[in-house]
Amino acid sequence: MGNILAFCEFDGGALRASALSNLSFARQAASAHGGEVVALLIGVGAAAAGPAAAAYAAKVVTVEHGDLGHYLAETYAPIVARLAGEHGAAIVCATATSVGKDLLPRVAALLDAGMASDISKLEGGNRFTRPILAGNAYSTVEVSTPVVCVTVRQSEFAPAEPTGSTGSVTSADAGAIDAKGARIDRVDSQKSDRPELTSAKVVVAGGRGMGNGDNFKQLEALADLLGAAMGASRAATDAGMVPADWQVGQTGKIVAPNLYFAVAISGAIQHLAGMKGSKTIVAINKDPEAPIFQVADYGVVTTWEKAIPELIEEIKKVKATR
Amino acid sequence: MKILVPIKRVPDPELKVKLKDGAIDLAGASWVVNTFDEYAVETALRLRENAESGESHGEVVVVTIGPDDAGQQLRSALAMGADRAIRIDGEDKALDSRVVAAVLAKVIEAEKPDLVVMGKQAVDGDANQVGQMLAGKLGWPQATFAATVELAADKASLTVGREVDAGVEYKTIALPGVLTVDLRVVAPTSVKNNITPASHSYGTGEGGPRYASLKGIMAAKKKPMEQKSIGDYGVDVTPATRELGITLPAARAAGQKVADIPTLVKKLVDEAKAL
Numbered sequence: 207m208g209n210i211l212a213f214c215e216f217d218g219g220a221l222r223a224s225a226l227s228n229l230s231f232a233r234q235a236a237s238a239h240g241g242e243v244v245a246l247l248i249g250v251g252a253a254a255a256g257p258a259a260a261a262y263a264a265k266v267v268t269v270e271h272g273d274l275g276h277y278l279a280e281t282y283a284p285i286v287a288r289l290a291g292e293h294g295a296a297i298v299c300a301t302a303t304s305v306g307k308d309l310l311p312r313v314a315a316l317l318d319a320g321m322a323s324d325i326s327k328l329e330g331g332n333r334f335t336r337p338i339l340a341g342n343a344y345s346t347v348e349v350s351t352p353v354v355c356v357t358v359r360q361s362e363f364a365p366a367e368p369t370g371s372t373g374s375v376t377s378a379d380a381g382a383i384d385a386k387g388a389r390i391d392r393v394d395s396q397k398s399d400r401p402e403l404t405s406a407k408v409v410v411a412g413g414r415g416m417g418n419g420d421n422f423k424q425l426e427a428l429a430d431l432l433g434a435a436m437g438a439s440r441a442a443t444d445a446g447m448v449p450a451d452w453q454v455g456q457t458g459k460i461v462a463p464n465l466y467f468a469v470a471i472s473g474a475i476q477h478l479a480g481m482k483g484s485k486t487i488v489a490i491n492k493d494p495e496a497p498i499f500q501v502a503d504y505g506v507v508t509t510w511e512k513a514i515p516e517l518i519e520e521i522k523k524v525k526a527t528r
Numbered sequence: 529m530k531i532l533v534p535i536k537r538v539p540d541p542e543l544k545v546k547l548k549d550g551a552i553d554l555a556g557a558s559w560v561v562n563t564f565d566e567y568a569v570e571t572a573l574r575l576r577e578n579a580e581s582g583e584s585h586g587e588v589v590v591v592t593i594g595p596d597d598a599g600q601q602l603r604s605a606l607a608m609g610a611d612r613a614i615r616i617d618g619e620d621k622a623l624d625s626r627v628v629a630a631v632l633a634k635v636i637e638a639e640k641p642d643l644v645v646m647g648k649q650a651v652d653g654d655a656n657q658v659g660q661m662l663a664g665k666l667g668w669p670q671a672t673f674a675a676t677v678e679l680a681a682d683k684a685s686l687t688v689g690r691e692v693d694a695g696v697e698y699k700t701i702a703l704p705g706v707l708t709v710d711l712r713v714v715a716p717t718s719v720k721n722n723i724t725p726a727s728h729s730y731g732t733g734e735g736g737p738r739y740a741s742l743k744g745i746m747a748a749k750k751k752p753m754e755q756k757s758i759g760d761y762g763v764d765v766t767p768a769t770r771e772l773g774i775t776l777p778a779a780r781a782a783g784q785k786v787a788d789i790p791t792l793v794k795k796l797v798d799e800a801k802a803l
Contacts, residue, residue: 278699279660280669304692308672311625311657315664320626320768323655333772338654342545343552345653346772351626387702388669391687395695404693432803444712444734450675450691456654457711459693465802475541482780486802488792494785503800505785506792516789524797 208296209241212263213286215305216247216255221262223405224301226365229262231358232299233366234328239296245373246289248282250275253377260373262366267293271380277305279312280386287316289378295353297332302357302460303404310355320349326362340456340479360404361462361483396449403435403452408465411437411454411481412447415470415491416510419447424514425469431521437461437481439471455480470510473498490514529586529683531572532641533610534632535565537594537601538652550773561601564647567714569605570737571707572645574719575679577609579728585721586642587611591635593618593628599753606748607740613753616761624769629661634761636666641704642683648673648708659708669701675712681722 212232214225221229225245232243245263247255252268259266269285286309290298298313300306302324314321326344327335332354335346403409410429412422422436429436437459438452454461455477462483469490471477474497481487482501489502492509499505506513539557546553561569569590576586590605591614592598602613616631636644649656663670671677675696676689687700691710701707712718714736716729730738740748758765786792796803 279663279672283664304673304690304694307656308660308670311660312664312670314626314657315629315661318626320624321655321657321661322769323657335775336654337777338774339545339552339652340541340654341777343547344775344777346774348770348772349768350770351768386667386669387685387705388671389700391698391700393692393695393697440711444715449695450712451693451695453691456651465796465800486796486800487780487783488796489783499783499785501780501783503780503783504792504795505783506787506789507785508788513789517793520790520793521803524793524803 208239209244209294210236210239211244211246211286211290211293211295211298213298213300213306213309214245214247214259215301215303216251216259218251219254220258221255223365223402224303224360226262227360227363228299228301228358229366230363231328231356232263235297235299238328238330241294241296244293244295246286248274248285249277256375260375261368262373263369264373266373266375268375268377269380270377271383273383274380276390278385278388278390279308280388281383282309283312283316285380286313288381290317290353297354297356299356299358301360303360306357310357314355317353317355318351319353319355320351321355322347322349323357324359325356326359340475341482359460361460396451400429401433401435403437403454403459404461406435406461407463408432408434409437409454409461409463409481409484410434410467410469411439411471412442412469412510413439413471414441414445415472416442416447422448428467428514428518431518439474439477468498468502469514471498472496473501529576529643530639530641531576531586531588531643531645532636532639533565533568533572533588533590533605534644534646534658535569535590535592535601535605536562536650537592537598538562538650541651545776547774547776552774559597559601561604562647562650562652564649564651564709566737567709567711568645568647569608569610571677571709571713571719573609573738574724574730575643575645575677575721577724579724579730585723589614589639589641591616591632593623593631593758595619602753603748604740606751607744608738609744612751614756615753616756616758618758622765622767624767625655625657625661626768627763627765629658629665630763631758631761631765632658632662633665634763643686643703644706646706646708648710659706663706666706669705670708671699671701671705672708673710674707675710676718677707677713678720679722
């Protein structure tokens with residue numbers, strides 16, 4: 207028997223959508239281990255977000271301290287490792303976000319734990335299936351240390367629903383905070399009203415063939431019509447057409463929306479690794495030989511210049527009839 | 529400044545994945561330096577050199593754990609410009625991230641580098657663990673998934689641009705520390721060391737790791753390569769992770785090309801029920 211310590215990211219007074227996928231895994235793992243889910247919230251605002259988390263987990267632990275205002279692996283990992291011990295954790299888990307991927311291996315080192323990264327499935331106990339080789343194969347592994355660290359691929363675990371009861375919320379001390387000489391100078395982020403790329407139901411992505419950032423505005427118009435998130439191939443982000451955090455792929459974000467539009471994207475393996483789990487894939491490309499057509503459910507061989515205005519017009523027609 | 533770069537050999541990622549007896553078929557695989565590790569070597573070289581005068585301002589040591597053949601990947605790194613190499617004999621199957629981090633921590637105790645630079649992940653296992661584990665074991669700061677790196681003029685700290693989900697985070701770490709690198713670190717102006725003139729550009733476009741010159745390849749043959757065994761480091765090398773099996777993903781059903789946009793939208797509505 208062992209509990210599942212689920213590190214949860216939050217924003218304002220609520221859990222992030224990514225945290226709900228982690229809690230979904232944590233529930234499965236708690237049932238496999240005969241233990242409870244303990245949701246862990248660390249940082250400034252943790253105490254305020256605690257009650258929101260209590261809708262999803264039997265226990266919530268919050269660690270609030272002014273020196274934990276910005277996530278740092280150096281300061282967060284010792285707290286997670288200590289609480290793993292105090293709460294009898296068999297598994298410590300987080301979503302494989304840029305924070306989870308940075309944090310959990312460091313926690314594993316502090317616990318001398320084995321680790322499974324970016325898992326797509328819990329097979330039972332400490333057996334996990336995870337993509338390897340850029341998603342071209344799946345490996346099932348068993349991890350044999352007393353505590354195991356896991357990161358969870360968000361697109362493979364549906365967001366947890368509320369449990370229907372309210373868990374207990376307690377606070378824990380931060381302990382001695384030592385950043386080991388690390389600090390955050392600044393974060394350059396682009397605020398957007400669009401849904402988060404990793405949890406959007408529809409994604410509109412453009413590639414190198416879009417030519418420049420101005421042309422992406424037409425894709426953005428399509429995205430806004432559909433309530434979609436914007437994505438891009440590495441070629442487009444590398445060329446500076448759009449922000450790097452739009453990148454979908456092995457390096458970049460892994461997405462699995464209901465509907466994915468790949469516009470002027472050739473379909474390099476690197477990109478396919480990030481989106482081939484999408485339910486329906488539409489490819490628009492002027493090159494009939496582009497590899498993207500091999501994974502697309504629907505392909506149209508045409509230029510984006512012709513396709514996008516037509517697409518917007520046709521979708522508006524459909525919407526008007528509803 | 530002394531920089532240690534751990535590298536891993538991986539089967540050529542351009543080749544199609546085949547299974548044999550429930551495992552990846554590696555018979556006849558051609559092995560290459562893990563892409564991100566090659567970028568780590570490039571980063572280390574840029575951090576220690578004056579790219580315009582050609583002078584070296586430090587030592588770059590590459591290390592790998594692997595069988596005899598893995599010496600070839602070390603030679604590739606030496607040919608790019610690294611100064612010396614250490615090969616620790618070990619079979620790929622007997623290693624997991626936890627064991628690798630434990631062995632590397634011992635190498636670092638002995639070598640005492642100012643900085644460890646490594647790829648953010650190996651493109652075969654895609655685990656993305658060893659750098660962070662190593663930093664945790666050593667109690668060092670970590671800067672992972674670096675897209676840009678700037679070494680302070682006093683060489684006591686690094687400022688790293690990290691591509692995170694929310695945008696680009698600029699993190700400064702005191703040295704010694706662990707740096708793991710992402711794809712864009714090899715762009716023409718991603719690495720600054722306050723030695724090479726700031727206006728210097730490494731190539732054009734997307735940039736990339738440097739090619740070994742013929743002179744570099746010849747010189748690499750004479751550079752020192754130390755041979756060790758895992759046993760020399762006195763750590764528990766029992767892997768905690770055991771592979772139970774490999775499967776290939778189901779192929780996507782063949783799609784269809786449609787004639788025009790109105791047909792596409794009709795099919796998305798009626799057939800895929802996606803709109």
